Amino acid sequence: MLEQLDLDRSLEKDRYKIEIEDLMRQLRSLQQACWEKNLPAIIVLEGWAAAGKGGLVKKVINYMDPRGFSLHPIWPPTAEEKDYPFLWRFWRKTPHYGKMGLFYHSWYTHVLEERLFERVSSAEVPGVMRHINAFERQMSDDGCAIAKFWIHISKKELKQRLKDYAKDPLDAWRVREEDWKQVKYYGKYRTLAEEMLIQTSTGFAPWTLVEGNCQRWARVKVLQTIAATLQEALDRQHLRVAPPSVPPQEALEPGEPDILARADLSAALSRDEYKQRLKEAQVRLRELQLKIFKHNIPVLALFEGWDAAGKGGAIKRLTNNLDPRSYEVTPFAAPTSEEKKHHYLWRFWQHLPPAGKIGIFDRTWYGRVFVERIEGFATDVQWRQAYREINEFESMLSDRGYVLVKFWLHISPEEQLRRFEDRKNDPFKQYKLTEEDWRNREQWGLYDVAVNQAISRTHTPNAPWTVVPGNDKLYARVTVLETVIGAIATELKKY
Amino acid sequence: MLEQLDLDRSLEKDRYKIEIEDLMRQLRSLQQACWEKNLPAIIVLEGWAAAGKGGLVKKVINYMDPRGFSLHPIWPPTAEEKDYPFLWRFWRKTPHYGKMGLFYHSWYTHVLEERLFERVSSAEVPGVMRHINAFERQMSDDGCAIAKFWIHISKKELKQRLKDYAKDPLDAWRVREEDWKQVKYYGKYRTLAEEMLIQTSTGFAPWTLVEGNCQRWARVKVLQTIAATLQEALDRQHLRVAPPSVPPQEALEPGEPDILARADLSAALSRDEYKQRLKEAQVRLRELQLKIFKHNIPVLALFEGWDAAGKGGAIKRLTNNLDPRSYEVTPFAAPTSEEKKHHYLWRFWQHLPPAGKIGIFDRTWYGRVFVERIEGFATDVQWRQAYREINEFESMLSDRGYVLVKFWLHISPEEQLRRFEDRKNDPFKQYKLTEEDWRNREQWGLYDVAVNQAISRTHTPNAPWTVVPGNDKLYARVTVLETVIGAIATELKKY
Numbered sequence A, B: 001m002l003e004q005l006d007l008d009r010s011l012e013k014d015r016y017k018i019e020i021e022d023l024m025r026q027l028r029s030l031q032q033a034c035w036e037k038n039l040p041a042i043i044v045l046e047g048w049a050a051a052g053k054g055g056l057v058k059k060v061i062n063y064m065d066p067r068g069f070s071l072h073p074i075w076p077p078t079a080e081e082k083d084y085p086f087l088w089r090f091w092r093k094t095p096h097y098g099k100m101g102l103f104y105h106s107w108y109t110h111v112l113e114e115r116l117f118e119r120v121s122s123a124e125v126p127g128v129m130r131h132i133n134a135f136e137r138q139m140s141d142d143g144c145a146i147a148k149f150w151i152h153i154s155k156k157e158l159k160q161r162l163k164d165y166a167k168d169p170l171d172a173w174r175v176r177e178e179d180w181k182q183v184k185y186y187g188k189y190r191t192l193a194e195e196m197l198i199q200t201s202t203g204f205a206p207w208t209l210v211e212g213n214c215q216r217w218a219r220v221k222v223l224q225t226i227a228a229t230l231q232e233a234l235d236r237q238h239l240r241v242a243p244p245s246v247p248p249q250e251a252l253e254p255g256e257p258d259i260l261a262r263a264d265l266s267a268a269l270s271r272d273e274y275k276q277r278l279k280e281a282q283v284r285l286r287e288l289q290l291k292i293f294k295h296n297i298p299v300l301a302l303f304e305g306w307d308a309a310g311k312g313g314a315i316k317r318l319t320n321n322l323d324p325r326s327y328e329v330t331p332f333a334a335p336t337s338e339e340k341k342h343h344y345l346w347r348f349w350q351h352l353p354p355a356g357k358i359g360i361f362d363r364t365w366y367g368r369v370f371v372e373r374i375e376g377f378a379t380d381v382q383w384r385q386a387y388r389e390i391n392e393f394e395s396m397l398s399d400r401g402y403v404l405v406k407f408w409l410h411i412s413p414e415e416q417l418r419r420f421e422d423r424k425n426d427p428f429k430q431y432k433l434t435e436e437d438w439r440n441r442e443q444w445g446l447y448d449v450a451v452n453q454a455i456s457r458t459h460t461p462n463a464p465w466t467v468v469p470g471n472d473k474l475y476a477r478v479t480v481l482e483t484v485i486g487a488i489a490t491e492l493k494k495y
Helices: A013-037 A053-063 A107-111 A122-141 A155-167 A177-184 A186-200 A215-239 A271-295 A311-319 A371-375 A380-399 A413-425 A435-442 A444-458 A473-492 B013-037 B053-063 B107-111 B122-141 B155-167 B177-184 B186-200 B215-239 B271-295 B311-319 B371-375 B380-399 B413-425 B435-442 B444-458 B473-492
Strands: A041-047 A069-073 A100-104 A145-152 A207-211 A299-305 A327-331 A358-362 A403-410 A465-469 B041-047 B069-073 B100-104 B145-152 B207-211 B299-305 B327-331 B358-362 B403-410 B465-469
Touching: A013 A053, A013 A215, A041 A053, A041 A107, A041 A215, A053 A069, A053 A100, A053 A215, A053 B311, A107 A122, A107 A186, A122 A145, A122 A186, A122 A380, A145 A186, A145 A215, A155 A177, A177 A186, A186 A207, A207 A215, A271 A311, A271 A473, A299 A311, A299 A473, A311 A327, A311 A358, A311 A403, A311 A473, A371 A380, A371 A444, A380 A403, A380 A444, A403 A444, A403 A473, A413 A435, A435 A444, A444 A465, A465 A473, B013 B053, B013 B215, B041 B053, B041 B107, B041 B215, B053 B069, B053 B100, B053 B215, B107 B122, B107 B186, B122 B145, B122 B186, B122 B380, B145 B186, B145 B215, B155 B177, B177 B186, B186 B207, B207 B215, B271 B311, B271 B473, B299 B311, B299 B473, B311 B327, B311 B358, B311 B403, B311 B473, B371 B380, B371 B444, B380 B403, B380 B444, B403 B444, B403 B473, B413 B435, B435 B444, B444 B465, B465 B473
Parallel strands: A041 A100, A041 A145, A069 A100, A145 A207, A299 A358, A299 A403, A327 A358, A403 A465, B041 B100, B041 B145, B069 B100, B145 B207, B299 B358, B299 B403, B327 B358, B403 B465
Antiparallel strands: none
């Protein structure tokens, strides 16, 4: 594929000057339009060492308004970054609505340079490609324009440029050991690049191959393509019609499984049995925590449930006996103004536990298909596609070694009412009860449908749901603990 | 000092139970009150290894509402964290208004353990103490309640506990090499601790010494003190009266230096001279950039100036020839809702350049004494105390090796008007001109006073201001570049 590129293509200086001036003006005005339309864009620059990426970046920076533009030069991952899924550091850098993010190297180094130097094994590659495609599709579905460039030069040109750089005292420091290896293993590197280009060129995030032997030609081609991509994204946004409003689903369709109804809400524990099993479980979890730490395994426990179902109490018993430095509890409420400027998964990425630690989320990304669906914060299309996005996200976590446990704490409407009344009368619990709780309660039926549907669509082998009968708090707490223990113990058998 | 503590103090189990239950209820309701009153709190736990900090933290966590509470277990700094001033990672963790941050170890490890192991030299210590006190005073002035605890145990007790831990398979991993060193160098460590306690016990952030041989006693004392601190802060907030409103200062007082008036606005360059000096400077800066990188020196260039004074253009010429991976331009506009929940310096900490890189801020913390003063976003007391806070902040940066350059781009009101009209008529520049620009223009006199006063109060040897005559853009751009070059070259002489 890359061999077929006509590397003799070139552009003479005079024409280049005219074209580049014109392109820059275009880009500037497109940037403004994107800003006004809240349209984010991701530009990826990849290619051989010394292919001219740096010079190109300089040109672009010079013309762009820095308020709507971020450059992300990507270095090898730090020790901290390695404790997370490889996309972690990139998700955190995704541009907010209206801004452009320019990635000077990107997530693709993970399947290219890392692979050449065998830091990523061949067995991992298909998974990585899948996660990359899912990531880019999720960005695109969220309205983001994406343009990716592979700047190609011949082996001869590469060698010559590296030699020239090495001679120049100002540039010598930039030539790394790895760059010379690109010359030595030119053929192998090209094969890896081709495989990557083929597997990750998609309709929503296509690669543009750029003939790079003539820098002027390459710059004009890249800038033209960026301009066309932005213009197309703006046009598409313009054409988008509001989805028809769908009436809320009040009850499950015949044949749809009612998973919540299967929970045995009469399940209960005597206080004595509770005390004994709680204690045993807490001691056991602490032992396991130590092993998690030793083996560098990340654990993520997700808590959802009816208001007043006892999430807080269950989380406390879960963490009660743990070393406070080994876990973190993150409660998620309504997104902040900053969070609203990003993909809905973005804020959860910020709080993922690193390898060796336990993360506990009080409310989760399932908000997309629960409250956001019911309150209309997400459109019909958005919450429907969220099932797939969530499954992709969780499968990536599980590929990275995360132990995932997901809880729905279940109670009956009568039990909820009893607890609301209790809270109303207890000065120390009053603050827990809000207007919103009463409003949600009126929508019990809508939530019942949404939760049932979400559970059946996202209950996967590596990220299973546990519906916890919660009318008896003691039973619920012990069940949560024992489920977490079971999941960790299963994972540890692999070691 | 520490030897005088009566380590035989103890509390029997029954009384402990009653007291602790009662304290926890108090704390819970105080936490709620703080949340409602937007009052942040910082709790610091320090003391010997195995002094019982972990158990105490568990107790507190169990009772606190996680939505208003964060635990920060502090580990040795990562490689990334070492590339910033030592307070960097703590500033980023300061609680937002209404929340409580519990630091399990803190910035004090920097003057204690780091010092024992000679990672921090004695010569650095006085500066570090000064920066710590300034940090805590700034937090306190911003309304934050602070309680700090030193949990003290005897050498015998320390040794026994470490032995017990080492025997227990669940606890053995927690005993570090460094902990045994505390036994070996008990006396030396105690002396260092005493010095630290004496130098950093202040009215706004006092240390509480806690007799820790009896854990029950220690817990009750710590919790009592936290409760008292929060209560006092709430009372103080209640008592606080709105400061009298001060009429804006329309003109400088006789005798106040008019620094801006001294700028020679007729300064100009011919296009030929501009081209030559610009080119020379850009090449030179690139050479220096390489040296900065090699010596791991951080550089921070701050840009302030009248609207349309040419900040953007000057920044572009500054970065034009630099490697895009070596610098970052951060524009600061009005703070976001998240940023508004923190001390005004907080958002600048988030964007400091690390060692070896150049950070360029388009608008800066001087907003506190310019726009916030003039628009009344900061009270009279707040913007007046900001001079000191800014000087402290900049001196800490300079102690950490930052090269600081601060620019005021100066133009005449007539020149500004000419440029506004230009922008109005140029479709590519229209977006740069806002209603706010016209409104600011009407307040030229107020800004003139504020800028003059800020410059004379914050012009320090290690963080000097340069007032750049900007009526001629060419002259201004070259001056900016040459000033940055001069500052870096001066710093490099030390190497």
